[in-house]
Amino acid sequence: MMNEQKKKSLDEINESVDVPSVYETSFVQKFLAYSGPGALVAVGYMDPGNWLTSLSGGSQYRYKLLSVLLLSILVAMFMQTLAIKLGVVARQDLAQAIAVKVPKLVRYVLWIINEIAMMATDMTGVVGTSIALRLLFGLPLVYGILLTILDVLMVLLFLRFGIRRIEFIVLTAIMIVGVIFGIDVFRAHPAFAGILNGLIPSPQILTTHRELILSLGIIGATIMPHNIYLHSSLAQSRRYDHNNPKQVNEALRFAKWDSNVHLVAAFLINALLLILGGTLFFNKGNQLTAFRDVYEGLKNSAIVGSLASPLMSTLFAFALLITGMISSITSTLSGQIVMEGYLNIRLPLWERRLITRFVTLIPILVIGFIVGFSEQTFEAMIVFAQIALSIALPFTLYPMVALTSNRNLMGSHRNPAWITISGYVLTTIIMVLNVEFMFSI
Template sequence: MKKSLDEINQSVKVPSVYETSFLQKFLAYSGPGALVAVGYMDPGNWLTSLSSGSQFKYQLLSVLLISIIIAMFMQSLAIKLGVVARQDLAQAIAQKVPKPIRYCLWILNEIAMMATDLTGVIGTAIALKLLFGLPLIFGILLTILDVLIVLLFLRFGIRRIEFIVLVAILTVGIIFGIEVFRANPAFGKIFQGVVPTSDIIHNHEKLVLSLGIMGATIMPHNLYLHSSLAQSRRYDYKDPLQVKEALRFANWDSNVHLVAAFIINALLLILGGTLFFHTNNQLASLQDVFNGLKNAAIVGKLASPVMSWLFAFALLITGLISSITSTLSGQIVMEGFLNIRLPLWQRRLLTRFVTLIPILIIGFLVNFNEQDFENLIVYAQIALSIALPFTLFPMILLTSNSKLMKEHTNNKLTTIVGLLLAGIITILNLRLIFSIL
C-alpha cells in the first residue's frame, strides 16, 4: 500500500521514548494539530460566532465549548487510526467497502473538499475587498495564485509549514485578543455563558444558531487530514512503547491547538456580543463587522479604522492558510479512495478551478453582491453536514476493529459514546439543513 502523503510521511524525526523531557517531545510532535485547527477557524466559523454574539451576547459560548470537546474526541480517533494502523481514513475506508460504494464516497467527499475550499476563496476575496477595495470578482480570480503560495510553503517541508501556520494562528489570536480587550466585555457574564442552559433547546433561534456552530465546527476534511498527518513523525512504529507515546503526544498536540481554535472562536463571539448586541441590526455579513468596528455610532469610543483593518487582515490570513490544509485534505481523499496521485500543484489547480466555476456563475447571476456570496458559505456548510456522517460512522467502526487496531481498539464505552455523538451530530445537521432550506 502507498504511504499517505508520501512526501511528508515519516519525515519528522522525534525523540525516542527513552530520552529527553516532556517539553522536548511535545515540541517534536507538535504541528499537525495546528494544521487541523485552521479548519476550525474558517469564515463559516467566523459568521456563526459573530452572529451568535450579536443576537444572544455570550449565551452560546457553552455550545462552542461542547462542539470543541466533541471535536477533540473525534480527532483523537483519527489520530489513533493513523498512528496504529498506519493508514489514513480514506485508505482504511476504501479497503473495507465495495468499489461502487468507494467511488460514491469519493464523490461525496470531493464535494465536501470543494465546499471547504469555497469558504477559503470567499473569505480571501472579501478580505481583499475590505483591505484594498478590490472588486470581489478580481479577488476571487486572484485566489488562483494561492497555488504558488502553497507550493512555496511545501518546498520548505512539513515542519516549516507547521511553524508558519502556528505563527498565523497566534497572529489571529493576538488580533482578536486586542480587539476584545479594547471592547472591555463583562467577564462575569462570559463565565455564565460557558454554562449550558435548557433555553438553548427551547428557543428556536438559539437552537438554529447552535446547530450552525456545531455544523461549522466539526468538519470531515479535518478527520482525513489528521489521520494522515499523524503519520508524519518518524519513530519505530513496531515498538509498542513508541506507538503509545506517539498517541499520547499527538493527542496533546491536537488538544492544545483545538483549545486555541476555541479561544479564537470564543473571542469572535465575545466581540460580536460586546460591540453589536446593543444594536438594532444583527450582523448579516463580515462587511457589517468591518464597518461597525470603525463606526462610532455603533461601537462608541472604541471605533477605530485600525481595528477594522486588523479584522480584515486576520480574515485574509485564515483564508490563505486554509489553502494549505484544503490542498492536503483533497490529496488524501483522492489518493485514498482512488489510489491516484497527482502533483500538489495539479491537485491545487484542479480543486480551485472546479470551486471557482460555481462561484463565478453565481457571482454573475447576483452581480457579485457580497451578502449573496457570504450566503454561499452557509450553503457550503450543508455539503459538509451531508458528508460528515459518512466520515464519522466509518471512523468509529474502523477504530473499533480489533484486527486493525489490536491492543488500541476502542473499548465498548468509547464505541458507544462515539456512535451516540455521531448520531446526535447527524440529527442536528439534518435539523440545520432543514432550517437553512
C-alpha cells in the same frame, strides 16, 4: 487489498519528521517534536463559516452561546483523537482504511461525496479571501476570486519548506489571528462575569427556536470531514519505531496533546469572535449577518462609541485574509488524501491544488454572473458549503468509529465499548442537528 505503495499516505510528508525515543529528552521537548499537525487541523475550526456563526451569536445573544462553542470543541477533541489513533496505530489514513473494506463502486461513490466536501471547504477559503481583499483594498470581488488562483504558488512555496516549516507558518498565523482578536476584545472591555456565565449551558437554548437554530449552526460548522481525513494522515508524519509498543503509545499520547492544545486555541479564537460580537454589537438595533457589518461597525462611533477605530476594522479584515489563505494549504492536503486513498491516484500537490481551485471557482463565478458579485451572495455560499459538509459528515464519522473499534485493524488499541458507543451516539446527534439546521435555513 491495496498494494504497499498506496498504504503510504502523503508520500512527501509521511515519516518526514524525526522524534525522540521514549528514553530521551523531557516532556516539553517531546511535545514540541510532535507538535504541528494539530495546528494544521485547528485552521479548519476557524474558517469563515465559524466566523459568521460566532459573530452572529454574540450580536444576538451576547455571551450565552459560549457554552455551545465549548461543547462543540469537546466533541471535536473526541473525534480528532479517533483520527489520530487510526493514523498512528493502523498507519493508514481514513480514506485508505475505508477503501480496503468496501467494494469498488462504493469507493467511487465515497470519493465523489468527499470531493464535493473538499471543494465546499475550499469555497469558504475563496469567499473569505476575496471579501477580505475587498475590505482591505476595495478590490472588486470578481478580481479577488480570480486572484485566489495564485495561492497555488503559495502552496508550492510552502511545500518546498517541508511539513515542519509549514506547521510553524500555520501556527504563527494562528497566533497572529489570536493576538488580533485578543487586542480587539481587550479594547472592548467585555463583562468577564457574563463570559463566565456564558460558559454554563442554559436550558433556554433548547426551548428558544432562534437560539437553538444558531446553536445548531455553530455545532454543525465545527466537525468537518476534511479535518478528520487530514489528521489521520498527518499523524503519520513523525518517524519512530512502529514495532516498539512504548514508542507507539508515546506517539499516541503526544499527538493527542498536540491536537487538544491547538483545538483549545481554536476555541479561544472563536470565543473571542463571539465575545467581540456580544460586547460591541449586542442590543445595537441589528444583528451581524456579514463580515462588512463587523468591519464597518468597528469604525462607527455611533455603534461602538469611543472604541471605534480604523485600526480595529483593518486588523479584523487582515485576520480574515490570513485564515482564508492558510486554509488553502489544508484543503489541498485533504483533497490529495481523499484522492490517493479512494482512487490510488497520485498527483503533484500543485496540480491537485490547481484542479481543485478551478473546479471550486466554476460555481462561484457562474452564480456571481447570474445573481451578481455581492458580499451577501458570497456569504450565502458559505451556508450552502456547510450543507455539503453536513451531508458528507456521516460518511466520514461512522466509518471512522467502526474502523477504530476493529480488533484486526487496531489490535490492543481498539476502542473500548464505551468509546464506540459514545462515538456512534455523538455522530448520530451531530447528523440530526445538521439535518435540523439544513431544514431551518
